[in-house]
Amino acid sequence: MVFLLIFFMISVLVLIVQLFLLKKELTQMRIQLRAYNERKTNKKIDVTLVNKEIEKLGQEINNLIDLYTAENRKRILFEQEHKQAIANISHDLRTPLTSILGYIQLAEEEVTSEESQELLQVAKERAKRLEVLLKDFFELSIIESMDHQLKPERIALKKLTIERLMDYYDQFQEKKLEPDIDMPEQELYIHADVSAVTRVIDNLLSNAVKHAEGNVSVRLEKQERYARLTVQNDAAALKDVDVERLFDRFYMADQARSGKSTGLGLSIVKSFMEKMDGNITANWKDGVLSIVCEWSLTND
Amino acid sequence: MSEYILRTNQLTKRYKQTLALDNVNLHIREGEIYGIIGQNGAGKSTLLRVITGLALPSGGSVELFGKSERNEWVDMQKRIGALIENPALFSNMTAIENLELHRLQRGIPGRECIKKALQLVDLEHTGNKKVKNFSLGMKQRLGIAIALLSDPEFLILDEPTNGLDPTGIVELRQLIKKLNREKGVTVLISSHILSELHQLATSFGIIHKGKLLEELTAKELDEKCRKYLQIKVDDPKKGAIVLEQTLAATDFEVLQDGTIKLYEYLDDVRTVSLALTKNGLVIEHLSHHGDSLENYFTKVIEEVYHD
Amino acid sequence: MINLLKAETFKLKRNKSFWMIAGLMAGTSILFHILIMTEWWMMSGTKFDAVGLGKLNGLAPFTVPVFFNLAVCSLAAFFISSEFSESGVIRLQVMSGYKRSHVYFAKYLVFSFGTIIITVVIPLLTAALIAVALGHGDILQAQHFQYIVGTYGLFTLQLLGYTAIVMMLAILTEESGKTIIFSILFTVLVFVIEQFAYHPSVGWLYEHTIFHQFSFVFTPELSGAEWMRSTAVGVITILLVLAIGMAVFNRKEIK
Numbered sequence A: 001m002v003f004l005l006i007f008f009m010i011s012v013l014v015l016i017v018q019l020f021l022l023k024k025e026l027t028q029m030r031i032q033l034r035a036y037n038e039r040k041t042n043k044k045i046d047v048t049l050v051n052k053e054i055e056k057l058g059q060e061i062n063n064l065i066d067l068y069t070a071e072n073r074k075r076i077l078f079e080q081e082h083k084q085a086i087a088n089i090s091h092d093l094r095t096p097l098t099s100i101l102g103y104i105q106l107a108e109e110e111v112t113s114e115e116s117q118e119l120l121q122v123a124k125e126r127a128k129r130l131e132v133l134l135k136d137f138f139e140l141s142i143i144e145s146m147d148h149q150l151k152p153e154r155i156a157l158k159k160l161t162i163e164r165l166m167d168y169y170d171q172f173q174e175k176k177l178e179p180d181i182d183m184p185e186q187e188l189y190i191h192a193d194v195s196a197v198t199r200v201i202d203n204l205l206s207n208a209v210k211h212a213e214g215n216v217s218v219r220l221e222k223q224e225r226y227a228r229l230t231v232q233n234d235a236a237a238l239k240d241v242d243v244e245r246l247f248d249r250f251y252m253a254d255q256a257r258s259g260k261s262t263g264l265g266l267s268i269v270k271s272f273m274e275k276m277d278g279n280i281t282a283n284w285k286d287g288v289l290s291i292v293c294e295w296s297l298t299n300d
Numbered sequence B: 001m002s003e004y005i006l007r008t009n010q011l012t013k014r015y016k017q018t019l020a021l022d023n024v025n026l027h028i029r030e031g032e033i034y035g036i037i038g039q040n041g042a043g044k045s046t047l048l049r050v051i052t053g054l055a056l057p058s059g060g061s062v063e064l065f066g067k068s069e070r071n072e073w074v075d076m077q078k079r080i081g082a083l084i085e086n087p088a089l090f091s092n093m094t095a096i097e098n099l100e101l102h103r104l105q106r107g108i109p110g111r112e113c114i115k116k117a118l119q120l121v122d123l124e125h126t127g128n129k130k131v132k133n134f135s136l137g138m139k140q141r142l143g144i145a146i147a148l149l150s151d152p153e154f155l156i157l158d159e160p161t162n163g164l165d166p167t168g169i170v171e172l173r174q175l176i177k178k179l180n181r182e183k184g185v186t187v188l189i190s191s192h193i194l195s196e197l198h199q200l201a202t203s204f205g206i207i208h209k210g211k212l213l214e215e216l217t218a219k220e221l222d223e224k225c226r227k228y229l230q231i232k233v234d235d236p237k238k239g240a241i242v243l244e245q246t247l248a249a250t251d252f253e254v255l256q257d258g259t260i261k262l263y264e265y266l267d268d269v270r271t272v273s274l275a276l277t278k279n280g281l282v283i284e285h286l287s288h289h290g291d292s293l294e295n296y297f298t299k300v301i302e303e304v305y306h307d
Numbered sequence C: 001m002i003n004l005l006k007a008e009t010f011k012l013k014r015n016k017s018f019w020m021i022a023g024l025m026a027g028t029s030i031l032f033h034i035l036i037m038t039e040w041w042m043m044s045g046t047k048f049d050a051v052g053l054g055k056l057n058g059l060a061p062f063t064v065p066v067f068f069n070l071a072v073c074s075l076a077a078f079f080i081s082s083e084f085s086e087s088g089v090i091r092l093q094v095m096s097g098y099k100r101s102h103v104y105f106a107k108y109l110v111f112s113f114g115t116i117i118i119t120v121v122i123p124l125l126t127a128a129l130i131a132v133a134l135g136h137g138d139i140l141q142a143q144h145f146q147y148i149v150g151t152y153g154l155f156t157l158q159l160l161g162y163t164a165i166v167m168m169l170a171i172l173t174e175e176s177g178k179t180i181i182f183s184i185l186f187t188v189l190v191f192v193i194e195q196f197a198y199h200p201s202v203g204w205l206y207e208h209t210i211f212h213q214f215s216f217v218f219t220p221e222l223s224g225a226e227w228m229r230s231t232a233v234g235v236i237t238i239l240l241v242l243a244i245g246m247a248v249f250n251r252k253e254i255k
Helices: A002-037 A054-112 A114-144 A156-167 A169-175 A194-211 A240-245 A267-274 B044-051 B070-079 B094-104 B112-120 B135-150 B166-184 B194-198 B220-227 B236-245 B269-278 B293-306 C002-013 C016-037 C054-063 C065-085 C090-094 C100-133 C142-173 C176-195 C198-209 C210-216 C223-252
Strands: A153-155 A179-184 A189-192 A216-223 A226-234 A279-285 A288-296 B004-015 B018-025 B027-029 B033-037 B059-064 B080-083 B154-158 B184-190 B202-207 B211-217 B226-233 B253-256 B259-263 B283-289
Touching: A002 A054, A002 C100, A054 A114, A054 B166, A054 B236, A054 B253, A114 A153, A114 A267, A156 A169, A156 A194, A156 A216, A156 A226, A169 A194, A179 B194, A189 A240, A194 A216, A194 A267, A194 A288, A216 A267, A216 C210, A226 B184, A226 C210, A240 A279, A240 B070, A267 A279, A267 A288, A267 B259, A288 B112, B004 B253, B018 B044, B027 B184, B027 C016, B033 B044, B033 B166, B033 B194, B044 B059, B044 B154, B059 B070, B059 B283, B080 B135, B094 B112, B094 C002, B112 B135, B112 C002, B135 B154, B135 B253, B135 C016, B154 B166, B166 B184, B166 C065, B184 B194, B194 B293, B202 B220, B202 B293, B220 B293, B236 B253, B236 B259, B236 B269, B236 C100, B269 B283, B269 C065, B269 C142, C016 C065, C016 C100, C054 C100, C054 C198, C054 C223, C065 C090, C065 C142, C065 C176, C100 C142, C142 C176, C142 C210, C176 C210, C198 C210, C210 C223
Parallel strands: A179 A216, B018 B211, B033 B184, B033 B202, B080 B154, B154 B184
Antiparallel strands: A153 A189, A216 A226, A226 A288, A279 A288, B004 B018, B004 B027, B004 B059, B202 B211, B226 B259, B226 B283, B253 B259
């Protein structure tokens, strides 16, 4: 009788321990899966090898991860190749284009007939436009390709913005624009790639110069942990639907596709902001377009 | 996920009087195949031993998957597969037993992974043969199989071609490329043989006497090692025409800033400069660029010596 | 932790030295028991005589450190030290993403398990078998049984302290040969100290080590205080040596 009782109690104890281990194991698996689903890790799950069924479950989960990885890799590789191809194409196009321009230049010197000169002039203009387009296109493809790596450093954003504004002073003057400038009192420091930030500010300013019909405002401010740069210009013709597409490649609101604009400027801005882990948004309200860029402030 | 799989910050390792690692700042990004090049005794193994937690740093820190605190960092080792120096094997066990032991240790569910790993390194037919009867190459391959068993995100291989025959080396290279491509495995591989890494790595770190002298991408390295004439003339467009028409050159590039890189006529600078000047161009700059791979590395190492 | 234990057990099961030592111990043990029980060999004055278990005198040699230490340190040498020297398999374990203290503790548990099999289970089991085989089954009665379980329980506790010490030596020396030599030297040193135990201060100290306890626990009818003291000595030794061993292993460079 005593032995039976002891046997019974031991059995209960063993079962309780097993239940406890099983529960702990399930928790462990859930935590690992969660980390995977939150994309914090690519690690397959591991288990405590105490229960055959748990082990098999773990194996099946890992098979699922394998499937996901394989599909995901295919997509990533495809995108990479695509971007690389674009980068290569724009690179390869440049050399022949340079010689085309050279040949046109040579022809201009040789040809005397006025009619031909005119034709050459058109050819030259088109080739020049192609050159600009290619330059922007090349830049964008480079930013988006894997090879491009930013070199972050500490940047005084207020100083940089003012510098860029000075450079654009002439262009504002030309269009008789008087930008409304609002800078914070203290300097704002961010951690980012200088050339990328410069390019972002330049593109935003040149975009504003190109499209403004009267008012332009540039505002830099501190918003909690962010440095926020807002560039506004009135753009009565813009509609809501356009705003959503502003950052698309080759999107141009006026659809004219003429002049020097390529429609890539804001795509470049967006790509850079994404690479720098910044935010970019565009709003159109009451005929005013605002483009807002945000960078995290450095801690010190 | 953090951008860097591995980053070391001023990592230093001192053995009594000698500095095995001297303020090393290594950066490995996700998806890279990072090759560490250095002569024997340059500090490659020490670096890998510190990264894998076999040796403790005397100074500086290691950040693995964005974690540098030691407890978290130990946990991150689970995401790594490594082969450091000679393969760590039980010689009185078979290949399968060695892998099973490692499987138990890591808690990898299912014995399927053992078969897969053996297939990857072409050892699936060793049966009951004990490891002590394996050839050096077979042991090496089994060591690699162990590193691959857990399907790691980050694979660390220390001189993995040791003891492999030429076919084995080619197979290993293909295997690493395949894992990198199809599974996105980040790889850190060390070698003292340049040409071996050159065909494989996407980034390089050059280490010498415990110092990481330079980090560069394969593209940058190729750029530095591809020989060309750098030409700058007052009118690049015309210059391009001259190259095409007068010299019948096809392999050249015009860069954004108007500099021309000519990959032909390397031994005939005279002809090039004559052709350019004859066509009324002013040559602002004309020089040879590029090095052979070996020369480049020797140069990097020597530069530091002379300082 | 459970995975580490499974891995260590897997290794122990495939460890040739372990089976060889176990075989040797079983052989010696059987021989002793047969000789003693058939009274070919007389042994007197043992603790077993005192409780009327003279038939089990064959167990006596297996409770003396100088004797069993050979088996224990050989096992330590070929189960633990060899992992450091023989192609450095310890590296794989350290790189597997476990805290080093866990690795150490798992090794300690399985190594102790092997030791208990060799020095406790085998002698006792063979004794019982031989006793039954030679028709002395009557000694396995409840009252003796209680004595054996009690004393061997305490003995095992002291043994766990001893394995902790030997394991630390194995980790420190990193090589099978050195492990054996140092363990033997250590045991001999303790043996020498024992000879000086008449000196009061040395004697007091010695009485509070597991080495004294190894034989002391076989004293018939231990008092409650003595029980407590034996348990305390064993537990404190285990905890202390394990803590030191883990600290050493934590800072260790793995070659």
